[in-house]
Amino acid sequence: MNVAPARLDQYEPVKLQTADLSVDRLLARYGGHPPVFSDVSFTVGRGEAVALIGANGAGKSTLLKCLLGFVAPAGGAVSIFGSDLSGLRAGDLRRLRSGIGFVAQKHNLVPRLTALSNVVHGLLAARPGPRSWVQALAPVDSRRRALATLDRVGLADLAMRRVDSLSGGQSQRVAIARAVVPEPRLVLADEPAASLDPAAGEVVMDVLARVVRETGATLVFTTHNLAHALAHGRRVVGLREGTLALDAPSHGLAIGDLRGLYD
Ligand SMILES: Nc1ncnc2c1ncn2[C@@H]1O[C@H](COP(=O)(O)OP(=O)(O)OP(=O)(O)O)[C@@H](O)[C@H]1O
Known part of the structure; x- marks a missing residue:
């Protein structure tokens, strides 16, 4: 993979004070298994859109789980909105998570409910504790926001x-x-188009990127579709062989530059 060092040098890192998330020398492992990856560092600025790519098993989903605090770092640190996740109590971590929108590969909607009810639930889920009762008592407002x-x-x-x-x-x-109805500051998406046909996948990626951009939120999405990575990520971050192999602005990249991540 010859793009990595040059691209890493070219890239001007975002200033930390404007960062929504930063990952510093992160090492992730499951139980006693060898590390999935180590020494992974990058920063994502407010309002940036970043594509996270890498071969099957490279650790993209694991990295998203680290960002959500579901997988604790075995080394290094993850900061979201300026808070080091390892320093947060369980309740604070839950509150922080409720400020993050998440889109999975297979939607986790309630199939028997209407589209509208599912989106209203997104509002309630983002307001843990007594405030969810306030929303429940104001269904007209919730339904209006969900419909919009x-x-x-x-x-x-x-x-x-x-x-x-x-x-x-x-x-x-x-x-x-x-995911976006509560207007989260950060949206994470794990292969949001992977289970769709190419045309539907294009629409979903277009919609996701546009809606997140319109709200000014930060977006990190994983994908195996390199065209989607370049079209919708302002930056592309790549994992390979257990570490960060690429962190570069997408405008200077072609699909061929990314293929080395899959050798
Ligand atoms: N809960 C777990 N327990 C043990 N190992 C796990 C667990 N989850 C993932 N792994 C392992 O961690 C590695 C990285 O998996 P991960 O799902 O993060 O990769 P990925 O890049 O998202 O892959 P894909 O593109 O196939 O979705 C793999 O070797 C996987 O088998």
């Missing part, structure tokens, strides 16, 4: 349809609406 968000992902017409009657691409757009 469904409109932004192009699904206002299908708001009252049960999710189990929607296509995979439509469901994934509902999942995006559910």
Whole structure:
């Protein structure tokens, strides 16, 4: 992989005070297994969109789990919104997580509920404790916000349809609406288009990137689709052989530059 050192040198790191997340010499492992990766450091600035790529098993999902605090670092540190996750108590970690929107490869919507109800749930889930009761007592406001968000992902017409009657691409757009309706400062997406056909995948990635950009939120998404990585990531971060092998602005990269990550 010959792009890594040059690209890392070229890249001007974002200033720490504007960072929404930073990963410093991160080492992740499961139990007594060898590390998934080590010495991974990068910073993502407020409002940036970053694509995270790498071969199967490189550790992309593990890295997202570290960012959410579901996998504790075995070495190094993860900071989100300026807080070192290792220093947070469980309640504070839960609160921090509730400020992060998450889109999974397979949507985790409630199939028997309408698209609208699923998006309303996104609002309630983001307000743990007594405030969720406040929302529950103000369903008109919640439904109005949820409907406006469904409109932004192009699904206002299908708001009252049960999710189990929607296509995979439509469901994934509902999942995006559910993730962004509380206006999170950070959105993480783990292969959001991977289970869709190419056309639906394009639509989902376009919608995700646009809606996140419109809210000014920061986006980190994993993908195996290198065209999606270059089109929707302002930066591309690559994992290979257990460490960071690429961190570069996407505008100077071509798909061929990324193939070395998969050798
Ligand atoms: N809960 C777990 N317990 C033990 N090992 C795990 C666990 N989750 C993942 N791994 C291992 O960690 C490594 C990285 O997995 P991870 O899912 O993070 O990779 P990935 O880059 O997201 O892969 P893919 O592109 O296939 O989704 C793999 O070797 C995987 O088998």
